[in-house]
Amino acid sequence: MADRVHPMPAPPPPSSSPPPGHDAAAATETTPLHPSFRGAPPPSPGTYIIQIPKDQVLRVPPPDRARRYKKLAARPARRRRLRHACCGAFCGVLLLLLLAAAFVGVVYLVFRPRAPSFSVASLSIRGLDALAVSSLTPQIDAAVRADNGANKKTGIDYRGGGEVTVSYSGERLAAGPWPAFHQAPRNVTVFSTALAGGGVYLIF
Incomplete structure (x- = not known):
């Protein structure tokens, strides 16, 4: 006795539409949590926003103020040099005074002079x-x-x-x-x- 073969139902054709829960998941992944912080608030009327490249801020002075900027930039170095020179001179004078006092003290201890x-x-x-x-x-x-x-x-x-x-x-x-x-x-x-x-x- 021969076996019977029953036909299987054909699978449904693939549909281009996403599954029902896919839209909600995609919207959740791409939608920001706080839509109110997307950007900076608009400026108030009458104000202007000027954007300057970061590499040009306080580096290249205008041509009309380049000489003054150079003088102002050289003042701290000149003051430091003058301060170092004054400190060196003061230390030198103090060292000479200490050496002279030590010499006088040694001479006094060695000779012990007395008035006649x-x-x-x-x-x-x-x-x-x-x-x-x-x-x-x-x-x-x-x-x-x-x-x-x-x-x-x-x-x-x-x-x-x-x-x-x-x-x-x-x-x-x-x-x-x-x-x-x-x-x-x-x-x-x-x-x-x-x-x-x-x-x-x-x-x-």
Whole structure:
């Protein structure tokens, strides 16, 4: 007995129209969530919007202001150079002062200089006649003692041009030259000098 073959129903022809839910999905994918933020709001009446390329903003000044722009741009660099020069000079002067102070301190600690002391070893006066009516001309011979014993490493040079004076109650009686000599450390020197005066009046 032969088998029977039943015919199958033909499939429906493909349709160009999308399925029912496809339109909603496509609309959801392409439609923005917030349609109100698509673009910037329109400008208010009376305003203008000027767009300048980014590579030309604050880079290329106009030709009529190029020289002024160059001067203004060079001012900060000039001020920085001047400020650096002033700081360098101030630091140099401060360094020199510190070096000088250190040198003086070292010299003082090494030599420890002291001022010499002076005293009158002997004194002789001539020309003071109390019975004279006219002015007196006193003559004084003085022996001065210069003591440099306090200095152990420092000698003293006395140069010419100085003066030795004798006064009484603020009145100058006589004056004489100061001799020039060198005094060694830990030395005591006694020198003599002649002093002369004039126009001295004695009031009793």
